[in-house]
Amino acid sequence: MQLSKFTDYSFRALIYLAENENKLCTIDEIAKDLNISEHHLKKIINKLAKTEYIISIKGRNGGLKLGTSPSLINLGSILKITEDNLNLVECFGENNNCSFCKGNICKLSPIISSSLDKFFQEFSKYTLADII
DSSP states (O other), rough: OOOOOOHHHHHHHHHHHHTTTTOOOHHHHHHHHHHHOOHEEEEHHHHHHTSSSSEESSSSSOEEEESSSGGOOHHHHHHHHHHHOEEEEHHHHHHHHOOTTTTTTSSSSSHHHHHHHHHHHHHHBBBHHHHO
């Protein structure tokens, strides 16, 4: 499994905001410091600003800051927000396409599903505070 750049950059942006909690940060500043496309970062901030995790203050003196304590930002929750497609194999998709499933009994998909659950469980053990 590979995390998307969207998720990777989301974690990095949250770390940046946590490490700079005493000031308002701008998208331009974060993008430059993290060497991330400003356009891509805007999409990330827009998505996270719809949650309680980031506060976006508009205007000339505006900027970004964490909306909650780093100890309350669960990494598993961030992962669920930022990963749009966790269909690791074709049969997890909308069409459930699997040419190997005979009679709708697939012995591989439960293993993959269980592994994905454990992946989320592992991420959910940690908060943003644990990685800053």
